[in-house]
Amino acid sequence: MNEIQLAAEIEERKSITNWSNRKIEMETWNSLFEAARRAPSSWNHQPARYIAANEKADIQALCNTLHRTNSWAEKAAGLIIQVAAPEDDDRIDGKEYYLYDCGLAMMSLIYQAQVLGVTTRQMIGWDEAAVKSLLMIPDRYRVVVITGLGYPSESAFSEQAALFKRRFTAQHKRFDMKHLVFWKKWGYEV
Numbered sequence: 001m002n003e004i005q006l007a008a009e010i011e012e013r014k015s016i017t018n019w020s021n022r023k024i025e026m027e028t029w030n031s032l033f034e035a036a037r038r039a040p041s042s043w044n045h046q047p048a049r050y051i052a053a054n055e056k057a058d059i060q061a062l063c064n065t066l067h068r069t070n071s072w073a074e075k076a077a078g079l080i081i082q083v084a085a086p087e088d089d090d091r092i093d094g095k096e097y098y099l100y101d102c103g104l105a106m107m108s109l110i111y112q113a114q115v116l117g118v119t120t121r122q123m124i125g126w127d128e129a130a131v132k133s134l135l136m137i138p139d140r141y142r143v144v145v146i147t148g149l150g151y152p153s154e155s156a157f158s159e160q161a162a163l164f165k166r167r168f169t170a171q172h173k174r175f176d177m178k179h180l181v182f183w184k185k186w187g188y189e190v
């Protein structure tokens with residue numbers, strides 16, 4: 001079978017956090033949010049809102065609200081807090097589409113970051129009440145995801161260590177295609 005051709009950004013994206021001290025330029029921040037803004041959403045409801053933290057003190061304050069396994073976030077050049085109000089989007093048979101639409105927008109942002117050489121790691125391990133209180137987020141919004149980002153360190157050792165950790169914890173693994181995709185009917189393989 002021929003090698004499958006993927007876009008370089010899809011091929012290369014990894015949630016590794018071997019970040020350098022380099023700051024993210026305002027132009028880059030703006031392009032990330034523009035990529036998110038252009039994402040599709042159900043009936044164009046556009047439920048996602050963002051709070052960006054790019055100063056050390058603000059990042060550190062947010063880190064105090066995170067689960068301790070997310071201490072890697074302290075090294076980030078920035079944290080993006082994505083929030084949305086469930087009632088701003090569709091709810092169909094109990095399915096909350098604000099979550100789906102937020103995911104689409106964050107994925108666009110992440111691939112734009114990858115194009116610009118910025119790597120990202122998302123997280124859901126935090127105390128929502130503490131995040132909302134710290135950032136003065138109104139009650140009707142839920143915190144959907146927090147994404148850490150930064151330019152990767154130029155140290156080959158730090159990159160190798162991050163890649164090793166990713167492989168060791170099996171984060172590079174994906175289900176076989178045959179478990180994911182069926183043709184014509186559920187359970188059918190070609």
Ligand SMILES: Cc1cc2nc3c(=O)[nH]c(=O)nc-3n(C[C@H](O)[C@H](O)[C@H](O)COP(=O)(O)O)c2cc1C
Pocket residue numbers: 013014015016069070121122123124125145166171172
């Ligand atoms: C919704 C979501 C929540 C996640 N939460 C965390 C988290 O709390 N802490 C963490 O270290 N990584 C978190 N991750 C990163 C995943 O573990 C990572 O994407 C997965 O292992 C696949 O690795 P890859 O992104 O490098 O391909 C999260 C990712 C997503 C999409």
